[in-house]
Amino acid sequence: METIHQAFERRHTQAGWRGEGRRFGEGAAILVGDLAFVYADRLLADAPPSARAVFAELRVELNVGQYLDLLGAAKGEPSRAAARRICRLKSGKYTVERPLHLGAALAGRFDGLASTLSAYGLPLGEAFQLRDDLLGAFGDRAVTGKPVGEDLRDGKATLLYAIAAERAHGAAGQLLQRLGDPELSDADIADLQTVFVDTGASDEVEGVIEGLMTEALAALDDAPIEEHARDALADLARYVAGRDR
């Protein structure tokens, strides 16, 4: 699927307008994002204050997480700790925990459910991001909607990359140094995938996802929620952290 910036870039190119199509597309996409921001606010205008407070926190955390992500890619010195902090802020909170908090606040049950939903949502959100990183490195464009290898050409400071960088030597180590190079060829991407497998990095990330899933599901056991909610959250966990989404 075409992103907003690609759609506006294409429109610019097809019409033969002046200036760089990429900049036009990015400028338009920023404005569309800002409009979405405004409409999201309006949707929440009549929500209880607790819901609006959660939404405000979510947006602050997301922006901080995105900045750490940008910074990590720019610095190019991946570490497990930094990679996991990005996972927690950018996805753990934004993708799973905070939306659950928002739902609870809208239902007037924030105080009773917030800690349970955090115990479930934070590890699951981190698992979601780690799965996303694996799909970004190995994934199929038809499934992910992103070009294969895009994360590698962006040099994202993922846990996968941090583990592989600890372990790779020689040619494999040199290849990892090239992460973040937009000129990486499809053959380089295939070689990098081999490095992730041969160093055991992808298996280790799978193991971490598994552990986080177990943690998330365990948090549901004693949760003060109805049975059908427990079942729905368990299904959601398997979907979010699974290989097939």
Add this chain to the structure above:
Amino acid sequence: METIHQAFERRHTQAGWRGEGRRFGEGAAILVGDLAFVYADRLLADAPPSARAVFAELRVELNVGQYLDLLGAAKGEPSRAAARRICRLKSGKYTVERPLHLGAALAGRFDGLASTLSAYGLPLGEAFQLRDDLLGAFGDRAVTGKPVGEDLRDGKATLLYAIAAERAHGAAGQLLQRLGDPELSDADIADLQTVFVDTGASDEVEGVIEGLMTEALAALDDAPIEEHARDALADLARYVAGRDR
């Protein structure tokens, strides 16, 4: 003064980080803008609904105005009507009218004052943008904080440009065709300034500003506001549309 994207680009360059400094700076600036968006919302969280509604409208109008601005620069076919529509949406409403509405709403006087403040604020906001366009074409970096000629290298579809394009012929017309070319030299910029003066475009824009100012000030005459407010708004009008801000 350094903008946010310049500051982050510089940080990237000085640290010798990976990737393009410009993209890093722009990415960070988008996130800083989004954070400002969130904090602005939080400031208004306890404001009356009428104030929040004005703020939501302001943001929609601003984004639409900005998009028309981008589009106008990309299309490069300036017209008086399009230039003035951008002025009204991007600045008339956002810079003057809506902030006045917001203040009135916060003071609980929106219903009584909205139409007066529009009659004053819309023409003044348009005058503000036309002044800004003149400063962008002729201005002094020390005064405006923007590089001289930046608007010309961006090819903004201003009224100044639309009028000059109607009247210029030969070499002057060809030079105007180059508006929007980031490679315009300082000598080209100086030649363009001469075209704006010689075609009478800059004088005509001054005249339009003058007319809008008169309109804005006239709206204050019968306004249902206290004398000191009338005086303050009259001072503001002269400052905003004036040459010395």
